[in-house]
Amino acid sequence: MTEKSTCKEIIDSHLLKAGWNVNDRTQVIEEFLISTSTEDLHIINEPVIKYRAEFSDYVLLGKDGKPLAVIEAKKSIVDAAIGREQAKQYCYHLQKQSGGELPFCFYTNGHEIYFWDLDNYPPKRVYGFPTRDDLERYLYLRKHRKSLSQEFINTKIAGREYQIRAIRSVMESLEKKRSKFLLVMATGTGKTRTVISLIDALMRGGWIEKVLFLVDRIALQGQALDDFKEYLPNEPRWPQYQETNFATDRRIYVSTYPTILNLIRNQNTKTSPHFFDLIVVDESHRSIYNTYQEILQYFNTITLGLTATPTDVIDHNTFELFDCEDGLPTFAYSYEEAVNHTPTYLSDFQVMKIKTKFQVEGINKRTISLEDQKKLILEGKEVAEINYEGTELERRVINKGTNTLIVREFMEESIKDHNGVLPGKTIFFCISKAHARRIEEIFNSLYAEYAGELAKVIVSDDPRVYGKGGLLDQFKNQDLPRIAISVDMLDTGIDVREITNLVFAKPVYSYTKFWQMIGRGTRLLEPTKIKSWCTEKDTFLILDCWDNFEYFKLNPKGKNLSSQIPLPVRLFGLYVDKLAIGLELDDAEVVEPTLNKVKKAIADLPLQSIVIRDAITLVEQVKAVSFFKELTSDKLLFLQEHIRPLFRTISGVDFKVMRFEKDILEISIAHLQEEKKKFEALKNAIIEEISELPLSLNKVAKHKDLIQQAQTDYYWNTITEKKLSNLVEQLAPLMMYREGTMRMLPAKYNFVDVLLEKERVIFGPQQEAVSIERYKEMVEEKIKILFNDLPILKKIKDNEPISDIEIEELTWLLSHESPHITVDLLRKVYNNRNAALMQFIKHILGIEILEDLPTTITKAFDTFIANQSDLSGKQLDFLRLLQTFLIEKGSVERKDLISAPFTRIHPNGIRGVFDGKRMEEILQFINALAA
Numbered sequence: 027m028t029e030k031s032t033c034k035e036i037i038d039s040h041l042l043k044a045g046w047n048v049n050d051r052t053q054v055i056e057e058f059l060i061s062t063s064t065e066d067l068h069i070i071n072e073p074v075i076k077y078r079a080e081f082s083d084y085v086l087l088g089k090d091g092k093p094l095a096v097i098e099a100k101k102s103i104v105d106a107a108i109g110r111e112q113a114k115q116y117c118y119h120l121q122k123q124s125g126g127e128l129p130f131c132f133y134t135n136g137h138e139i140y141f142w143d144l145d146n147y148p149p150k151r152v153y154g155f156p157t158r159d160d161l162e163r164y165l166y167l168r169k170h171r172k173s174l175s176q177e178f179i180n181t182k183i184a185g186r187e188y189q190i191r192a193i194r195s196v197m198e199s200l201e202k203k204r205s206k207f208l209l210v211m212a213t214g215t216g217k218t219r220t221v222i223s224l225i226d227a228l229m230r231g232g233w234i235e236k237v238l239f240l241v242d243r244i245a246l247q248g249q250a251l252d253d254f255k256e257y258l259p260n261e262p263r264w265p266q267y268q269e270t271n272f273a274t275d276r277r278i279y280v281s282t283y284p285t286i287l288n289l290i291r292n293q294n295t296k297t298s299p300h301f302f303d304l305i306v307v308d309e310s311h312r313s314i315y316n317t318y319q320e321i322l323q324y325f326n327t328i329t330l331g332l333t334a335t336p337t338d339v340i341d342h343n344t345f346e347l348f349d350c351e352d353g354l355p356t357f358a359y360s361y362e363e364a365v366n367h368t369p370t371y372l373s374d375f376q377v378m379k380i381k382t383k384f385q386v387e388g389i390n391k392r393t394i395s396l397e398d399q400k401k402l403i404l405e406g407k408e409v410a411e412i413n414y415e416g417t418e419l420e421r422r423v424i425n426k427g428t429n430t431l432i433v434r435e436f437m438e439e440s441i442k443d444h445n446g447v448l449p450g451k452t453i454f455f456c457i458s459k460a461h462a463r464r465i466e467e468i469f470n471s472l473y474a475e476y477a478g479e480l481a482k483v484i485v486s487d488d489p490r491v492y493g494k495g496g497l498l499d500q501f502k503n504q505d506l507p508r509i510a511i512s513v514d515m516l517d518t519g520i521d522v523r524e525i526t527n528l529v530f531a532k533p534v535y536s537y538t539k540f541w542q543m544i545g546r547g548t549r550l551l552e553p554t555k556i557k558s559w560c561t562e563k564d565t566f567l568i569l570d571c572w573d574n575f576e577y578f579k580l581n582p583k584g585k586n587l588s589s590q591i592p593l594p595v596r597l598f599g600l601y602v603d604k605l606a607i608g609l610e611l612d613d614a615e616v617v618e619p620t621l622n623k624v625k626k627a628i629a630d631l632p633l634q635s636i637v638i639r640d641a642i643t644l645v646e647q648v649k650a651v652s653f654f655k656e657l658t659s660d661k662l663l664f665l666q667e668h669i670r671p672l673f674r675t676i677s678g679v680d681f682k683v684m685r686f687e688k689d690i691l692e693i694s695i696a697h698l699q700e701e702k703k704k705f706e707a708l709k710n711a712i713i714e715e716i717s718e719l720p721l722s723l724n725k726v727a728k729h730k731d732l733i734q735q736a737q738t739d740y741y742w743n744t745i746t747e748k749k750l751s752n753l754v755e756q757l758a759p760l761m762m763y764r765e766g767t768m769r770m771l772p773a774k775y776n777f778v779d780v781l782l783e784k785e786r787v788i789f790g791p792q793q794e795a796v797s798i799e800r801y802k803e804m805v806e807e808k809i810k811i812l813f814n815d816l817p818i819l820k821k822i823k824d825n826e827p828i829s830d831i832e833i834e835e836l837t838w839l840l841s842h843e844s845p846h847i848t849v850d851l852l853r854k855v856y857n858n859r860n861a862a863l864m865q866f867i868k869h870i871l872g873i874e875i876l877e878d879l880p881t882t883i884t885k886a887f888d889t890f891i892a893n894q895s896d897l898s899g900k901q902l903d904f905l906r907l908l909q910t911f912l913i914e915k916g917s918v919e920r921k922d923l924i925s926a927p928f929t930r931i932h933p934n935g936i937r938g939v940f941d942g943k944r945m946e947e948i949l950q951f952i953n954a955l956a957a
Contacts, residue, residue: 180226184220261278265281423775457532833863858878911928
């Protein structure tokens with residue numbers, strides 16, 4: 027194509043999609059005259075003239091008639107980058123010529139469009155032109171953007187020191203022209219609040235207007251919308267209650283991946299690639315690397331990823347996606363840091379491992395009780411035929427007795443509410459939905475007095491789960507149910523602070539998911555929102571029924587899951603394989619229908635997908651009639667290497683139907699290549715699939731004859747390509763009605779199971795604290811016992827005057843009583859280096875609260891930092907180091923601040939980080955703290 031035809035046939039079309047009418051000179055001016063200085067253009071070996079005329083291919087105008095953007099067009103066969111410098115020069119000259127704002131810069135060859143926000147960001151490929159509203163919003167933000175180093179952080183939204191550091195880390199990186207960020211923060215440390223505070227600051231700082239918060243489940247969408255409503259109540263949100271149509275007039279958008287992908291691809295509701303200024307990806311994990319990564323590629327935005335996965339386990343692709351070096355996110359705050367902080371930010375946990383006899387030794391003649399064996403014999407069943415491994419429970423065999431034992435152990439060992447009767451809020455993680463229903467039945471049977479309200483199944487496909495008054499809302503906000511029995515839905519993301527028990531009634535193999543599940547219990551209670559059924563929480567219990575903790579000790583990163591090839595990709599690859607076989611056999615009955623399938627599959631590729639648009643030249647190449655006229659081995663290889671991967675963009679299809687088509691294709695290839703063993707194995711699997719079609723359904727019953735024939739040996743012994751093709755045409759559409767593995771239903775028993783192992787283990791960041799805590803308990807118990815025997819303790823309780831001699835006598839007595847109570851030991855136990863004996867006694871007797879040193883220092887630093895909202899990331903790091911130093915050393919001198927470890931932040935220590943005035947403020951603050 028010529029440059030002119032490129033403009034008219036491709037670029038004009040792109041502009042029209044963005045709402046620009048090239049025939050309306052109030053919107054677009056083609057061949058816009060720009061007077062350029064030859065000196066500015068650095069043209070050499072030219073006649074000496076002061077000015078020369080240049081013409082920009084397009085200039086886009088604002089509503090006020092002033093230039094908003096320049097577009098430089100090149101031929102479609104030419105690299106778009108050739109027009110980059112030219113477009114830049116035009117923008118600067120147009121600014122001089124008009125005396126207005128610097129226009130935004132675009133250069134394109136029709137297929138590739140590049141956007142350049144000159145003086146702000148490097149050029150970036152985009153997937154469409156901005157609308158006029160988009161450009162005017164960009165211009166407004168560019169004109170009114172403030173320096174983030176001074177921008178006020180609302181600490182009422184996120185005021186913890188690490189949250190402020192996380193926000194400041196992103197802000198400082200933004201000012202360094204970065205646009206992708208990754209925050210790694212442990213579950214329960216307030217990722218959402220941190221992000222909302224960041225959004226608030228960026229909006230007030232004039233950096234963003236429209237935000238998209240992406241979640242992977244509807245339940246999390248509602249939770250995030252509630253958070254935005256609480257902390258940014260004045261920002262319009264989408265969707266509002268029961269709102270379905272996409273609205274363009276909001277500032278905060280919270281949505282699931284499929285919804286946004288549909289908006290991108292649907293021509294009727296297509297959203298501009300420039301619609302959002304910031305995208306937040308909640309729980310950035312493997313699911314976004316396939317189809318949904320297209321969302322992040324499509325939108326021209328600042329992108330922020332959030333994850334709770336520990337940095338040493340995060341997939342390489344996650345770091346790469348957010349432009350971070352491996353192991354170096356923008357900011358990280360771990361579970362250990364949160365638990366070990368004083369005061370603690372997250373709840374620590376205890377673990378109880380239980381194993382039943384059947385789990386360890388399996389279900390067989392040796393392990394089934396004699397009583398149960400007698401029952402089997404009376405029922406006419408052979409005991410010797412029952413032989414299952416423990417790992418097959420809830421898969422090939424179901425034993426009610428095992429589930430009953432787990433439920434009973436949970437009810438006995440669980441952390442109870444303040445009445446000591448019912449367990450606190452609990453999540454039961456189950457293997458399958460059927461398993462969850464069985465656990466629910468056992469609760470209802472054993473504890474019938476609660477009328478089915480104690481424990482309830484909460485799964486994603488139950489419509490009663492969602493909305494106000496739904497099952498999830500009941501679990502969060504009402505006394506009952508106490509126990510949520512879940513399969514996957516509550517494993518991640520759900521925020522219920524009152525959870526005090528987690529039951530792992532299934533094995534887990536993903537380390538990331540394992541810690542996300544543990545994270546359901548790590549949140550502390552909010553003092554202002556204490557609920558009657560959970561008035562206090564200092565730890566939570568994990569009942570591990572499947573040795574998950576032991577598994578992850580041996581396999582710290584869990585199973586190494588190989589990335590699966592998407593089904594549409596495999597299907598197309600098999601069609602190309604079959605086409606190659608047909609060509610080799612020179613069999614037209616194989617080649618022609620297979621070739622038609624290949625062509626149709628290519629024609630059905632979603633052209634609106636940016637993955638396809640990136641590869642459009644390849645797609646157009648294979649769509650050309652000439653490509654298939656003579657199929658060589660090179661062309662078949664081209665299909666496999668370049669076209670096959672594009673089928674990962676296929677979505678919105680019934681994969682049961684596609685899987686059956688794939689199975690028939692595989693058996694066809696095995697038949698053509700005379701692979702008899704493979705053919706036999708595939709045949710049996712297909713017969714199994716066909717047998718699961720429910721003939722009771724009218725749509726299925728119409729094909730009864732074919733369904734019955736296809737299960738006979740005669741049918742397969744006389745198989746032909748025509749028969750296989752007929753199977754796909756007639757039965758593939760019915761596969762959505764399959765009833766599952768009807769012929770492989772697990773065996774069901776109700777054998778008595780017994781507990782084989784029951785072990786409490788210490789697991790978590792506070793392992794060494796156990797003996798200190800126990801000593802503290804012993805001291806407090808002793809003081810309470812002595813209270814009735816020692817008059818001095820009553821005097822202290824009644825706040826009567828105490829003489830020095832009485833204090834000496836009490837000191838001597840306590841040091842000679844078990845457990846040997848001394849001031850030095852008390853100072854160590856209560857972590858307060860300065861308190862006197864009387865202060866400890868008053869604290870134990872509940873007269874006054876004695877804060878430990880770390881708590882005192884931490885509170886003081888939190889207040890100091892909250893009042894200094896313009897601190898940089900480096901300054902925050904220095905203060906955090908100073909806080910740690912004070913907690914460890916107990917004091918700090920001026921000379922310490924210019925020595926190690928402070929020289930790690932800056933070679934000159936405090937002098938290199940703070941100016942003189944701020945430095946004096948900090949020294950005064952430290953002196954006041956020491957006093």
